[in-house]
Amino acid sequence: MGRELQFSRLVIAAYRLPFRFINYKSGYRAVQSTGGLVSAMLALSESFRNTEGSLSDNKIVWAGVTDSLPEDFNSGKIENEYFNIKPVFLPHKLNELYYGGFCNDLLWPLFHYFPSYSVFNKEYFSAYEEANHRFCEQMIKNILPGDFIWIHDYQLMMLPDMIRKHHPDATIGFFLHIPFPSFELFRLLPRHWRESLVGGMLGADLIGFHTNDYAQNFIKSVKRTLGYECKQNLIYTPHKVVKADVFPIGIDYDKFHSASLNKNVVGEKRKIKALLSDQKLIFSVDRLDYSKGLLHRLKGFETFLERYPQWRTKTVFNMVVVPSRDNIEKYREMKKEIESTVGRINGRFSTLSWRPIVYQYRSLSFNELVALYDISDVGLITPLRDGMNLVAKEYIASQNENRGVLILSEMAGAAAELTEALVINPADDIEVADSIFLALEMNRKEKNARIERMQKRISSYNVFTWARDFFDQTYDTIEGQRQMRVRILTRDISSLILQEFRLSSRRMLFLDYDGTLVSFARYPEQAVIDKHTLGIIQKLAEDDSTEVVIISGRTKDFLERQFGATRVTLVAEHGYFIREPYGSWLSSDNSETSWKRAVMPILTEYVSRCNGTFIEEKSGCLAWHYRNADVDFAQLRLNELRDDLSEMIRHKADLEILEGHKVLEIKSNKYNKAMVAMNLIEKGNYDFLLAAGDDKADEMLFRRLPMTAHTIRVGFMPSVARYSVPDIPHLVHFLKRLTE
Ligand code: GDG
Secondary structure (H helix, E strand, C coil), X not given: CCCCCCCCEEEEEEEECCEEEEEECCEEEEEECCCHHHHHHHHHXXXXXXXXXXXXXXXXXXXXXXXXCCCCCXXXXXXXXXXEEEEEECCHHHHHHHHHHHHHHHHHHHHCCCHHHCCCCHHHHHHHHXXXXXXXXXXXXXXXXXXXXXXXXXXXXXXXXXXXXHCCCCEEEEECCCCCCCHHHHCXXXXXXXXXXXHHHCCCCEEEECCHHHHHHHHHHHHHHHCCEEECCEEECCCCEEEEEECCCCCCHHHHHHHCCCHHHHHHHHHHHHHXXXXXXXXXXXXXXXXXXXXXXXXXXXXXXXXXXXXXXCXXXXXXXXXXXXXXXXXXXXXXXXXXXXXXXXXXXXXXXXXXXXXXXCCCCHHHHHHHHHHCCEEEECCCCECCCHHHHHHHHCCCCCCCEEEEECCEHHHHCCXXXXXXXXXXXXXXXXXXXXXXXXXXXXXXXXXXXXXXHHHHCCHHHHHHHHHHHHHHHHHHHHHHXXXXXXXXXXXXXXXXXXXXXXXXXXXXXXXXXXXXXXXXXXXXXXXXXHHHHHHHHHCCCXXXXXXXXXXXXXXXXXXXXXXXXXXXXXXXXXXXXXXXXXXXXXXXXXXXXXXXXXXXXXXXXXXXXXXXXXXXXXXXXXXXXXXXXXXXXXXXXXXXXXXXXXXXXCEEEEEECCEEEEEECCCCHHHHXXXXXXXXXXXXXXXEECCHHHHHHHHHCXXXXXXXXXXXXXXXXXXXXXXXXXXXXXXXHHHC
């Protein structure tokens, strides 16, 4: 099963514990809970017990909330053969505001696309933060080196970063079990909440989602909320690279597949068959929740009875609803509405000997559940939104007689994998009705072929492969971070560079301006150098044996205003103009710039086609800035503009496109930063060279400099530089050390 486990213990944080504590007369007893995550982890823990080697403890350590555990319960050790429990006590009021409030009154409906059900309450957010803190306290008391920390779901989105602050080198994975919504929904949250949730998740090394859509929605929210650079599924935070990837949760396939042959299940099946006579059985089971589309499903079934009267009396729909949250008004109302709809449909179509819907509000035993999965002719699983939906996978796994047809909502994460199901829109009652008809009429050969294909998929990517895939990807991400960290300009490395700097007799420093010495601003003229940084540059440049070169894409007038009074060499417009210390500006390129007349209308067109963008005209170049435009829309227009310009440039061999941070420039290709720098270096006999920069133009310079040069990239993006620093303050701090 893939690579060896790399951790010595698995430590889980999830809202719900894998036990419930029940107060019997004889005292409290821990009773194993069921449900998606617990079943998955139980299966995993069982597999650990059979794993030889690497694990120091094959019990899973699990932190979760409890409010029913009595104070005098021996909280030092709560464990069974699978789990070692670390309870997180939340006072009732706090839990109400946190779990009942922020989690289930706000995040649950919002992330399931029911924004009108969402309640935005400041107290909820404070409680969420507080509860995540309490989890953090419990976790940091228990974490050991070598642990794999796996945080689960929407109740704990702030926890990864909280733990990271205490344990910077911990291995942390986060998995979201529900959908991550489109940014248009996520942005309904107040800005600070958004930043806290997304920033909190980014404390993990790997963030897992069920589908690519959810992962992409998350990445977009990161870009829009925190402005971090993202390339494919990698997110470049100031401190490390985090991966957002897709891990569709699996089930313990063999458990379901073999259970349907077990004699107790066979007994259950026989009982059901006896009740049905020759009728076909349609089956559904869900928790009571508005996301499950229960009322829409009933409407679909009613439409089926209307449109296909030949099937009346020959089908029974067994709808099982598992009690959940029915202390909440909205759920109670929904339950009433379901019951009255069932009553109405039964009243409308029943005969003396036949009732179309058998509705049950209760939970089923495992044997009953598997028997119903296997015996039913149709599995009708039609949530309006669902992160994954394990019932759909369990239904397929339990098919032994290969007689069932799965009708599955396209809004369930499972639809991305179970493509041989009849995939429907749950809100379209006619489509639901027609699919039921199709399923009932489907020939055996086709049913078998569909089931077999789906069984192949879910038996190979089961809950174990899912977890192993998640662990492996986390370690791969950490390996990637490590490779970058080798290059981080640590204090030790900078001390060595400093020593070399002091021992050298002629030095040249190339410093880019925007993104290297000064942060980006909405408009270029607003990004002026601060006194502190300028003071450091002045101090460095005072020394006759050090040449400081400010090498930038900025105009000469702008650089003159910032550094006019400083003894530095200025290179403007990527090398179009050069000014030696206190000298006058010289142009390195005298070629004509009439091409600007042809390019300008194209850029103007793109300004009007993409709101927030603007043109900057310089002497030898034109720049299209898109910093202030919508990120994704600008990316679309950027791709089009690049194509348009490339087409034009093909006929003008001496032009090139240069891409920087949120800017695209067109200039002559007869000069660039690297060429200018090499010319300057050739003029002197330098024994110390250093260059710092943050974008593609600087990369060209890094590549051309001799191997002995110290090259530093600002920000953790892939780079040819020898070292990197996370941000501008780190670089400025390093430069300051050179002056000391
Ligand atoms: C989250 C996401 C995602 C249900 N009724 C009975 C019963 N069940 C078991 C099923 C299944 C589980 O509960 C429900 O599966 P879900 O997929 O709905 O999982 P949740 O934990 O509710 O929700 C969801 C999941 O996490 C996993 O990532 O798929 O989208 O919302 O295993 O078998 N089991 C028994 N009797 C019942 O009556 N024995």
